[in-house]
Amino acid sequence: MRCYVIREENGTFERGVEDYEPQARDSDDLQVRVEYSGVNFKDALVGTPSSRVRRSPVLVGGVDGAGVVLNSNFPAIPAGTRVCVHGGEMGVARDGGFAPLVYAPSRWVSVLPANISTRDAMVIGTAGFTAMASVLALEHHGLEPGAEVLVTGATGGVGSLAVSLLHARHYQPVASTGSPQESAWLYERGATRVIGRDEIADRADRVLASERWAGAIDCVGGETLHHILRSLNYGAAVAASGLVASPDLNTNVYPFITRAVALLGVDAVETSKRTRTEVWRELGEVAGLIDFAGLIDSTISLEGLDDALETIRNGQTRGRIVVDPTAR
C-alpha cells in the first residue's frame, strides 16, 4: 500500500511515498484503518537526515492517526470502534500514521468521543491533545475561568488549539505570536488579546517582572519560558510542552521561592492511560464549541508531506495540517 516512508540506510537519506506494508510489532497490536493523520513538529524532526528523534532506520512517519479499528483482541476497543492513535513509539521507532493502516498497542489507542469525527480528531491531533493536557494541568493547579492565560507560539498547532480550548472553557487567552499578520485569525479562534513575541520580556533588567499572567501555556521554551516564569502572578503556573525556540532554560529560583509559581511539564507521548482518557473526555465536552474547519491550515495527500514537513520545521503553519492518506 502507499505509505510515506523515511529511510536512512548505508549513509543515504530518503523520504517519500512508496509501496510498503506497515508492520505489527506484537501479536496483540490493534489494526487500525487510518482515515486521517496530522502533521506535528515532531514529524519534521523525525523526517530530517541524522535525526536524533528517529529511532529506526526505516519507518512510516506520522506520530498520530485517527480511524476505525479493523482487528482487535481487546473487548473495550472492538473492531468498528472509531479511535485516535498517538504517542509511544509511533512514527518515531515504528510505523506511524502516514499510511492507510497502522498497528498499535492498546495503550496508544483512545476511543473517540461520539461528537468528534476522525477528521476533527486529527485537527486536534497530538498538538491539540497537548494543548488540552496543558489546560487541565493549569486547572488542577487552581486556574479558574475568567483568568487571562498567555499562549505562546499561538498560530502553531499546540498554540492555536490552546487558544480555542481556553476560549471554549471561558478563559481569556492572550495569544503571543511572531506572525502579527495572523492577528485577525487568532481573534477568530477566541483570543481576547494578541501580543508580539517580544512583548513577553518585561523589565529584563530586574530579577522579577511585573505580575501579568494567571497562567501560561508555552511550547516555545528557551528565553520565552524564562520570561514567563518571571511574570506569572503569585501562585500561578506555566504548562510547558515544547522547544521550538530552544530546549535550554536559563533562569533563576526567585519566581519559585518568592512568588510560589510552578513549572508544570506536559508530555503527550508516555502519558498515562488515565490522563489520555481524561483529555479525550474533556475534548469531547468542548468539541461542539470549537471551529475545527477554521483551525485547518490545509488538507494534503501523502505526496504533500515533503512540503508540509518543511513548512512546519520553519514555523510557518497556521493551525493544523491534516493528512488524508488515501487521497491522490
Ligand SMILES: NC(=O)c1ccc[n+]([C@@H]2O[C@H](COP(=O)([O-])OP(=O)(O)OC[C@H]3O[C@@H](n4cnc5c(N)ncnc54)[C@H](OP(=O)(O)O)[C@@H]3O)[C@@H](O)[C@H]2O)c1
Ligand atoms: N511535550 C509533548 O508531548 C509535545 C506534544 C506536542 C508538541 N510538542 C512540542 O511543542 C512545540 C510546538 O509544536 P507544534 O506542533 O505546535 O508546532 P508548530 O505547529 O510548528 O507551532 C510552533 C509555533 O511556534 C512559533 N515559533 C516557531 N519558531 C519560533 C521561535 N524560534 N521562537 C518563538 N516562537 C516560534 C510559531 O508560532 P507564532 O508565529 O504564532 O509565534 C509556530 O507556529 C514543539 O516543540 C513540539 O515538539 C510537545
